[in-house]
Amino acid sequence: xxxxxxxxxxxxxxxxxxxxxxxxxxxxxxxxxxxxxxxxxxxxxxxxxxxxxxxxxxxxxxxxxxxxxxxxxxxxxxxxxxxxxxxxxxxxxxxxxxxxxxxxxxxxxxxxxxxxxxxxxxxxxxxxxxxxxxxxxxxxxxxxxxxxxxxxxxxxxxxxxxxxxxxxxxxxxxxxxxxxxxxxxxxxxxxxxxxxxxxxxxxxxxxxxxxxxxxxxxxxxxxxxxxxxxxxxxxxxxxxxxxxxxxxxxxxxxxxxxxxxxxxxxxxxxxxxxxxxxxxxxxxxxxxxxxxxxxxxxxxxxxxxxxxxxxxxxxxxxxxxxxx
Amino acid sequence: xxxxxxxxxxxxxxxxxxxxxxxxxxxxxxxxxxxxxxxxxxxxxxxxxxxxxxxxxxxxxxxxxxxxxxxxxxxxxxxxxxxxxxxxxxxxxxxxxxxxxxxxxxxxxxxxxxxxxxxxxxxxxxxxxxxxxxxxxxxxxxxxxxxxxxxxxxxxxxxxxxxxxxxxxxxxxxxxxxxxxxxxxxxxxxxxxxxxxxxxxxxxxxxxxxxxxxxxxxxxxxxxxxxxxxxxxxxxxxxxxxxxxxxxxxxxxxxxxxxxxxxxxxxxxxxxxxxxxxxxxxxxxxxxxxxxxxxxxxxxxxxxxxxxxxxxxxxxxxxxxxxx
Numbered sequence: 001x002x003x004x005x006x007x008x009x010x011x012x013x014x015x016x017x018x019x020x021x022x023x024x025x026x027x028x029x030x031x032x033x034x035x036x037x038x039x040x041x042x043x044x045x046x047x048x049x050x051x052x053x054x055x056x057x058x059x060x061x062x063x064x065x066x067x068x069x070x071x072x073x074x075x076x077x078x079x080x081x082x083x084x085x086x087x088x089x090x091x092x093x094x095x096x097x098x099x100x101x102x103x104x105x106x107x108x109x110x111x112x113x114x115x116x117x118x119x120x121x122x123x124x125x126x127x128x129x130x131x132x133x134x135x136x137x138x139x140x141x142x143x144x145x146x147x148x149x150x151x152x153x154x155x156x157x158x159x160x161x162x163x164x165x166x167x168x169x170x171x172x173x174x175x176x177x178x179x180x181x182x183x184x185x186x187x188x189x190x191x192x193x194x195x196x197x198x199x200x201x202x203x204x205x206x207x208x209x210x211x212x213x214x215x216x217x218x219x220x221x222x223x224x225x226x227x228x229x230x231x232x233x234x235x236x237x238x239x240x241x242x243x244x245x246x247x248x249x250x251x252x253x254x255x256x257x258x259x260x261x262x263x264x265x266x267x268x269x270x271x272x273x274x275x276x277x278x279x280x281x282x283x284x285x286x287x288x289x290x291x292x293x294x295x296x297x298x299x300x301x302x303x304x305x306x307x308x309x310x311x312x313x314x315x316x317x318x319x320x321x322x323x324x
Numbered sequence: 325x326x327x328x329x330x331x332x333x334x335x336x337x338x339x340x341x342x343x344x345x346x347x348x349x350x351x352x353x354x355x356x357x358x359x360x361x362x363x364x365x366x367x368x369x370x371x372x373x374x375x376x377x378x379x380x381x382x383x384x385x386x387x388x389x390x391x392x393x394x395x396x397x398x399x400x401x402x403x404x405x406x407x408x409x410x411x412x413x414x415x416x417x418x419x420x421x422x423x424x425x426x427x428x429x430x431x432x433x434x435x436x437x438x439x440x441x442x443x444x445x446x447x448x449x450x451x452x453x454x455x456x457x458x459x460x461x462x463x464x465x466x467x468x469x470x471x472x473x474x475x476x477x478x479x480x481x482x483x484x485x486x487x488x489x490x491x492x493x494x495x496x497x498x499x500x501x502x503x504x505x506x507x508x509x510x511x512x513x514x515x516x517x518x519x520x521x522x523x524x525x526x527x528x529x530x531x532x533x534x535x536x537x538x539x540x541x542x543x544x545x546x547x548x549x550x551x552x553x554x555x556x557x558x559x560x561x562x563x564x565x566x567x568x569x570x571x572x573x574x575x576x577x578x579x580x581x582x583x584x585x586x587x588x589x590x591x592x593x594x595x596x597x598x599x600x601x602x603x604x605x606x607x608x609x610x611x612x613x614x615x616x617x618x619x620x621x622x623x624x625x626x627x628x629x630x631x632x633x634x635x636x637x638x639x640x641x642x643x644x645x646x647x648x
Contacts, residue, residue: 040630047627131631262625269624269631273617276635277605285598293597300593301586303371306364307455307593311600 006038028132049138056169061195081137172205197232220258330362352456370462380493385519405461496529521556544582
């Protein structure tokens with residue numbers, strides 16, 4: 001298959017062609033310079049989709065919920081794209097949970113696009129590729145773009161916060177370690193889901209959550225508040241998914257009504273800007289590995305300078321903003 | 325209590341005084357400019373301790389293992405400091421699991437220092453404060469400094485890799501989601517632990533792990549390889565902890581014998597340099613929020629520029645390396 005320049009893929013992406021989308025997604029994930037103008041062009045065209053972040057601790061049943069949510073959105077004639085962030089296998093290099101599991105529920109429907117992206121170990125490529133992927137699927141015309149992450153690390157939380165509406169999934173009967181991690185992500189929820197509500201101990205989880213959530217979130221410049229609702233779902237009994245969609249839609253309507261959407265978009269833009277700055281920084285460091293960086297590293301290993309002092313000197317030396 | 329300038333705390337830290345250590349740790353965690361010269365002075369004095377990273381998925385029993393490990397090291401007359409990264413509570417602002425649980429095992433022994441550090445939501449303060457904390461405890465004279473993290477996010481993995489020896493804890497009987505996450509961190513292990521080996525299904529976990537680990541890690545410039553051992557432990561039966569210490573010590577000896585320690589230290593220095601650069605970047609962005617940043621954000625929200633282009637322009641505009 002001949003190599004198609006990334007810019008030449010853009011028209012196909014904007015027409016919603018699955019093959020062009022898939023190819024540009026791969027290039028966004030690889031983060032090559034060649035794809036940069038194409039991704040910038042895509043960014044300019046995106047902004048129509050409702051971006052929904054779905055996060056939850058391991059074992060909360062979030063992948064199952066995402067599949068049910070997508071199926072339900074399809075019954076409403078809405079198209080759906082899913083970007084799932086999976087832990088990668090150090091042995092195969094690929095995502096473990098993968099498209100295959102999810103596609104078995106949704107396969108063959110052209111109104112659904114599923115993409116698994118593997119975390120990248122220490123390479124730090126997670127957030128960039130993910131946000132570019134959301135832009136591509138948004139520009140391709142999908143009505144709802146779902147970002148699914150395991151909500152347990154900084155990068156994952158940042159990705160979830162890149163959404164207009166963030167859903168945090170809890171489940172009954174998880175261990176103490178898991179419960180503690182969960183507490184750290186509850187604050188980012190616009191909508192709460194308690195999954196596995198066919199279980200006898202689910203009511204306890206719902207009650208605890210409601211007790212913690214006595215405070216509302218102030219919206220826009222006015223006095224209107226949003227109280228994150230708690231939605232009970234059961235994949236086993238196929239319950240709660242329609243209520244979840246209503247809650248997500250109600251949240252979007254509240255954002256638009258109060259003007260809060262502008263605040264959200266400014267926050268998302270700021271986080272993306274910072275991320276892009278970090279990517280450039282990493283890139284520059286990489287390019288100066290043999291030059292300015294090498295000597296500084298020697299000094300640092302010998303503890304003749306500190307990381308902070310060394311970083312200040314290096315940033316000066318390599319003209320970080322330029323093309324040097 | 326009168327405010328003591330951070331630099332005045334340094335002599336007390338170097339003499340190993342618990343109160344001076346605790347106060348400087350708090351300032352490292354807060355990341356104030358005032359503490360910078362003190363932390364730089366501490367960095368120059370550190371480098372003697374064996375830094376051991378212990379990470380594992382939620383439910384792997386890693387906190388219990390760390391407490392047992394510390395107690396066993398004390399029977400060998402070695403002093404131990406533990407930096408535990410806990411998910412923070414959005415409600416109390418503090419760490420949830422906390423010092424209290426761990427101290428109940430180790431309380432009152434001046435040869436053990438335990439510090440819990442809370443993750444910081446989206447503030448990105450985790451890694452910086454943690455690595456500074458390790459430096460403080462190292463310079464204070466502790467023989468072994470243990471970094472304990474929940475090994476499920478990018479930052480956590482980075483912190484674990486800041487160690488000379490990284491221990492990854494697995495456990496039998498965890499769910500599929502957890503197992504998948506675990507796979508993502510197996511590759512960073514110098515030593516594997518399978519905890520809860522009093523359970524009947526532990527042998528299966530050990531066998532699976534050994535099957536995956538047929539490859540060794542090449543050490544130094546020579547041909548010597550390190551095969552990450554799999555240590556079975558049981559907190560219930562108080563087994564395996566002595567064997568774990570032997571494995572950790574054997575790994576350190578191999579690093580020194582082969583000269584691999586220099587490679588590790590260079591890698592750690594490079595990661596710390598990059599982190600410091602990112603911190604400076606974030607700080608500069610923060611300071612220009614009302615100026616150069618504000619206009620760019622408006623353009624970005626309107627999608628008249630892309631995050632990458634905006635970041636390049638901003639980095640140029642604010643002379644990132646300077647004191648502007």
